[in-house]
Every structure is written in structure tokens, then in C-alpha cells.
Amino acid sequence: MTTSLVPSHLARNYHPLPVVLAGGENSWVRDTAGREYLDLLAGYSALNFGHRHPALVDAARAQLDRITLTSRAFEHDLLEPFATRLAALLELRDDDLVLPMNTGAEAVETAIKAARKWGHEVKGVPADRATIIVADGNFHGRTTTIISFSTDEEARAGFGPFTPGFRVVPYGDAEALAAAIDETTVAVLLEPIQGEAGVIIPEAGYLPAVRAACDAADVLLIADEVQSGLGRTGTTLACELVGVTPDVVVLGKALGGGVVPVSAVVGRQDVLGVLTAGTHGSTFGGNPLACAVALAVVGLLETGEHQARARELGAHLAERLGAMVTDGRLVEARCAGLWAGIDLDPRHGTGRQLSERLLERRVLTKDTHGQTLRLAPPLTIAQDDLDWALDQLGDALR
Ligand code: PMP
Numbered sequence: 001m002t003t004s005l006v007p008s009h010l011a012r013n014y015h016p017l018p019v020v021l022a023g024g025e026n027s028w029v030r031d032t033a034g035r036e037y038l039d040l041l042a043g044y045s046a047l048n049f050g051h052r053h054p055a056l057v058d059a060a061r062a063q064l065d066r067i068t069l070t071s072r073a074f075e076h077d078l079l080e081p082f083a084t085r086l087a088a089l090l091e092l093r094d095d096d097l098v099l100p101m102n103t104g105a106e107a108v109e110t111a112i113k114a115a116r117k118w119g120h121e122v123k124g125v126p127a128d129r130a131t132i133i134v135a136d137g138n139f140h141g142r143t144t145t146i147i148s149f150s151t152d153e154e155a156r157a158g159f160g161p162f163t164p165g166f167r168v169v170p171y172g173d174a175e176a177l178a179a180a181i182d183e184t185t186v187a188v189l190l191e192p193i194q195g196e197a198g199v200i201i202p203e204a205g206y207l208p209a210v211r212a213a214c215d216a217a218d219v220l221l222i223a224d225e226v227q228s229g230l231g232r233t234g235t236t237l238a239c240e241l242v243g244v245t246p247d248v249v250v251l252g253k254a255l256g257g258g259v260v261p262v263s264a265v266v267g268r269q270d271v272l273g274v275l276t277a278g279t280h281g282s283t284f285g286g287n288p289l290a291c292a293v294a295l296a297v298v299g300l301l302e303t304g305e306h307q308a309r310a311r312e313l314g315a316h317l318a319e320r321l322g323a324m325v326t327d328g329r330l331v332e333a334r335c336a337g338l339w340a341g342i343d344l345d346p347r348h349g350t351g352r353q354l355s356e357r358l359l360e361r362r363v364l365t366k367d368t369h370g371q372t373l374r375l376a377p378p379l380t381i382a383q384d385d386l387d388w389a390l391d392q393l394g395d396a397l398r
Contacts, residue, residue, distance in 0.1 A: 017359050017366075024051030027381040029364065037362045038389045040377045044366075045195070045227045045339070046253035049306065050378035055296050056257040063292035071283050078291035085298045089236060090249070090266060097272040099265045100286030100294075104226035104252030105141025107263035110280060111189070111222050111250050112145065114265065116165070117274040119186030123218060130186045133219075135171035139196030140189065140224050172202040174209030181213060187220035187248075188213075192238040195227035198372035199334045199341030207244040214247075220271060226252035226263070231301055231379050234311035234337035241336070247271060257297045262290035306379045310337040313383060317375070320390045329397040331371070340375040341368065348397055361392040 019037065023030040027050050029039050042048065049056065063078075070076045083098035092098075101107045115132060119125040134140075134149045147155050149166035156162070167185075169176045171194060181188075192207055194200040214221045223246035228238035230251065235241055237249065248267030256262040265272060284290070300306055314337040321333035321340055331343040344354060351367025358365050368374050377386060 026050035027378045037364050039364045040375050041366045042376050042378045043258050045376045047258035048254040048379050050380040056259045059292045059296035063289050068289045069287045076288045082291040089298050095269040101263045102261045105143050107250045107265050108140045110265045115187035118271045129184045131184045133167050133188045137197035178213035181217045185219050189222045191224045193228045198368045207242045211244050220247040222248040224250045230254040231306045232339050260290045260293045262294045310379045314338040342373050344371045357396045363389045363392045
């Protein structure tokens with residue numbers, strides 16, 4: 001096995017598996033010794049189209065020869081096409097807006113700022129009283145404001161003081177959520193399927209009931225689709241699975257196809273419109289290189305073939321994991337498209353230990369916490385490769 005280099009200056013804010021990667025193509029990656037591994041994590045769903053998808057690499061290369069950064073002090077020729085094509089892909093309303101940023105957390109912060117300002121200016125909630133309802137087990141990023149409403153103690157410990165204005169309710173309980181709405185509530189911020197919590201899929205009636213509660217109280221529904229969006233669940237957005245249209249959607253990860261960091265907040269004109277000139281921005285948000293790659297990502301999703309592939313291979317994945325539940329090798333498998341959270345029996349060790357055993361078998365995975373592992377292969381993975389990896393998983397659990 002490859003041993004990690006021990007760089008003396010690298011901050012240790014991660015606990016990576018002992019492998020040092022140096023190359024990758026589609027669902028396979030290579031370490032510095034040339035050993036190949038099948039990637040079943042896919043950059044936490046950023047690599048939905050695999051490593052170095054030719055269309056994305058070509059788009060980036062071509063853009064490197066044109067212009068890479070203008071800053072938003074000046075417009076560039078890909079900003080409007082990016083907004084137009086993303087809006088068409090997501091079937092946005094005619095006057096909806098697209099606001100490009102860089103990372104998932106930054107886009108979530110943007111949505112929070114927009115919702116608060118909308119609450120003050122449009123809904124008349126007094127300044128400094130706006131509250132946003134969030135769910136237990138949420139993961140929306142690592143900024144100080146976002147961890148202020150995290151329910152993961154490790155993510156919060158030592159980082160206070162925190163940002164006020166958030167109320168946590170149980171995930172999956174629409175009644176508790178509706179009961180938490182009061183005159184200070186401006187928005188509900190949810191993952192339609194919770195990713196970092198271990199691919200937690202609420203009952204089909206949950207999001208529609210949340211939508212109804214939001215409508216009844218004139219509260220915004222913000223869907224964080226940073227991990228669930230852009231094909232992963234077999235639909236372009238996970239919200240489509242239950243027929244819910246959020247007021248605001250947050251995208252990230254796969255929007256840059258693992259080639260560039262790019263995120264976006266999309267949604268209602270009256271909400272994103274409160275972010276008037278001079279009130280919010282980012283040097284790199286919507287830069288030409290990011291837009292070029294994101295446009296190519298939109299192009300891949302426009303055909304619908306990746307969503308279809310996620311449904312087909314996802315059904316196969318669910319069947320194979322279901323068999324491992326039936327024969328006692330797994331406690332539970334939760335699947336949505338080509339995305340799964342699997343819970344291990346403690347006699348098979350922790351999720352981390354299973355990831356380490358799978359690494360030895362040349363399969364890359366990552367535990368989400370404790371006894372839970374997430375599988376999120378590229379949507380472009382070959383079925384034979386997926387089957388081989390599932391054989392390795394099955395053997396590692398024997
Ligand atoms: N929202 C969700 C649902 C996520 O899964 C993540 C990342 N795991 C984020 C936001 C934060 O994205 P980033 O790491 O790009 O800031």
C-alpha cells in the first residue's frame with residue numbers, strides 16, 4: 001500500500017485515507033505508484049461525470065486561451081449564456097435569477113443573506129429578528145454562520161461565538177417544522193435528501209408538506225441541492241422526485257464537474273433581487289473559466305442521459321445493496337439514484353475501518369460518521385466496474 005507523504009507545512013484539518021492520488025480518468029484514479037482505484041466517492045458528488053470528462057476538460061482548455069478572469073467589475077461573454085442555459089435546464093420561472101458564486105458554503109451564505117434581506121424589505125420582519133428554520137443533522141458548509149446551526153458538535157466546538165437567527169427542527173417531521181414557524185420566520189433551509197448525515201431520504205410527503213407550510217405563512221423554501229442536485233438522484237434536482245418547486249435552490253459541487261469550483265444560487269426574482277449592486281459579491285464568482293466549464297456541465301445534463309443512467313444504475317445498486325441487507329451484511333441501505341448511505345453492523349467495525357479495508361481492495365469510499373458509509377460513484381461509471389466494487393464491498397463485509 002502507498003503511504004502518505006508527511007508534508008511538514010500542511011494543515012491537518014482532514015484525516016484522509018492513506019493514499020496519495022496523482023491521476024484520474026472517469027471513475028478510476030491512480031496513486032503516485034501507479035496503482036489504480038475505483039472512486040466511489042467522486043469528490044462528494046462533485047465528480048458526477050467522472051474525472052476529467054473530455055467535454056469539461058475541452059471547455060476549460062479552450063477558455064484558458066480566451067480569458068480566465070474579469071472580476072465582476074466587468075461583464076464577460078459567458079455570464080448571460082450561463083444564466084440562460086442553467087435557467088432552461090432547471091425550468092426556472094421567466095423572471096427567476098441566477099447568481100454565481102464559488103463554493104457550496106458561499107452559495108448557502110448567499111441564500112441566507114438574500115432570505116434575511118427579503119424578510120426585512122419585503123415581508124417586513126424587523127431587522128435582526130429574522131429567523132431561518134433548519135433541520136437536525138444538516139450539513140450546509142463550514143463557515144461560522146453555517147456551523148452556527150449545525151447539530152454536529154465536532155463541527156462547532158470551539159468556534160463560537162455563533163450567528164443567531166436559526167431554529168433547528170427534526171428532519172423529516174413536517175408538523176414540527178410547521179409548528180416552529182412564527183412571525184419572525186423568513187425561510188426554511190433544507191437538504192431535500194441529507195448527504196453528509198448519511199443519505200437520509202425523508203418520506204415522499206415531507207417536502208410537499210413543508211412547501212405547503214411555507215406557502216401558508218409566506219416563508220421561503222430554500223433547497224440546498226449542492227450534493228443532491230445535478231443528476232445524482234436520477235433527476236436534475238432531487239426536489240423533482242417529490243414534485244416540489246423551491247423558491248431558492250443552491251447548487252455547487254457537480255456544477256463545476258470537479259474541474260473548477262463553481263456554485264450558484266437560483267430562484268425567485270423578488271428574493272435574489274434584494275442583493276442589489278454593491279451589497280454582495282465575490283472576486284471569482286461567475287468567472288469566465290468557471291462559466292465555461294459550468295456551461296459544459298449544463299450541456300451534459302441537457303441531454304438527460306446522465307439522469308437516466310443514474311436511475312438505471314441506481315436501481316441496480318439498490319438491488320445489490322438490498323441483497324446485502326437481506327443476508328445480514330448490512331443493517332440498512334438507503335438509495336436515491338446512484339447515491340447510497342449504508343449502515344454497518346458494529347461487528348464489521350466502523351465506517352472508517354470499512355473504508356480502510358476497501359482501500360486495500362482498491363475501492364475509494366468515505367465514512368460519513370460512525371457506522372455509516374456513503375457511496376456516490378460517478379454517473380458515468382461502467383456497470384462492470386460498479387459490480388466489481390460491490391463484490392469488493394460484499395467480500396470486505398464477510
Ligand atoms: N451543502 C451541502 C448539502 C453539502 O453537502 C456541502 C458539502 N459537502 C456544502 C453545502 C458545502 O459545500 P462546499 O464544501 O463546496 O463549501
